[in-house]
Amino acid sequence: MLAFPAMRIGIxxxxxxxxxxxxxxxxxxxxARVERVIHTGDITRAETLHVLAALxxxxxxxxxxxxVERDRLxxxxxxxxxxxxxxxxxxxxxxxxxxVVHDRHAHRDLPxxxxxxxLHGHDxxxxxxxxxxxxxxxxxxxxxxxxxxxxxxxLDLVELASERIRF
Numbered sequence: 694m695l696a697f698p699a700m701r702i703g704i705x706x707x708x709x710x711x712x713x714x715x716x717x718x719x720x721x722x723x724x725a726r727v728e729r730v731i732h733t734g735d736i737t738r739a740e741t742l743h744v745l746a747a748l749x750x751x752x753x754x755x756x757x758x759x760x761v762e763r764d765r766l767x768x769x770x771x772x773x774x775x776x777x778x779x780x781x782x783x784x785x786x787x788x789x790x791x792x793v794v795h796d797r798h799a800h801r802d803l804p805x806x807x808x809x810x811x812l813h814g815h816d817x818x819x820x821x822x823x824x825x826x827x828x829x830x831x832x833x834x835x836x837x838x839x840x841x842x843x844x845x846x847x848l849d850l851v852e853l854a855s856e857r858i859r860f
Contacts, residue, residue, distance in 0.1 A: 700787045703727035704832045704846035704855075705745075706814025709759065710737040711836040714860075715744040718835060718845055721860050722748060725847045733814035733831070734780065734795030735759045739769035746773045755780035757795035757815060787850040797829070805829075809853065819844060821855055830855050 703722040708715050722730060729750055734757025736742060745752060752775040760766055770777035781800060782793040789809040794800045796815040805811060805827040812830055813820075819833030832846030840860070847856045 700729070700850040701725065701727045702786075702848050702850065703730040703748075703750075704733065704812055704830065704848055705730060705835060706733040706832055707735040707757070707817055707834065707836055708732070708737070708741050708745075709735055709836040710741050712740060712744050714836055714843060715741050716747075717843075717860050719744065719747050721845055721858055722847075725856075725858060727847060729753065729786075731784075731791075731793055731812055732777075733757070733793055733812050735814060736766060736777075738762060739765045742766065742769045742773055742775055742777075746775070752776070753782065753784065753793070754778075755782050755793050755795055789850045789853070791850075797831075810848065810850075812848075819857060821857075828853055828855070832857065 730752050732754030734755045737759050754777045756779055780794040784791040791810045792808050793812045797813040805825050808827045810828045817834040820831040822829050833844045835843045837843050844857050844859045
């Protein structure tokens with residue numbers, strides 16, 4: 694069996710240009726010592742990417758339905774070295790196959806078989822379940838105005854263990 698080094702990734706969704714919360718997300722994910730970050734969409738404005746880039750870790754993401762300024766988002770992502778694409782995004786890290794979408798229900802035809810992880814957002818609701826052996830994870834609301842009710846996720850790819858961090 695191949696041994697892979699530990700990899701902790703931060704999972705963020707639906708930031709909706711709430712730069713105050715995004716600055717807090719940067720603090721939270723730094724403290725969690727994540728090595729990479731995935732945004733599952735609804736970034737909304739390019740300024741949000743500039744705030745996230747302060748993490749100084751590789752950033753990956755997909756566009757969401759509220760990402761209407763795709764040209765500006767794409768240009769900012771390219772300038773900052775962020776890998777931002779239309780969903781689905783397929784990643785292969787630490788021997789795991791990870792699929793990232795914004796709206797899970799918009800990709801009903803996406804087979805879960807053969808995937809280790811499916812990450813999504815869109816509905817602002819925390820979700821953690823196993824479907825046919827695939828870990829399906831939505832970190833939940835992170836752009837809300839009520840302190841303590843926002844959250845991001847941290848995923849350990851070796852153990853396939855997730856953590857929800859509220860802020």
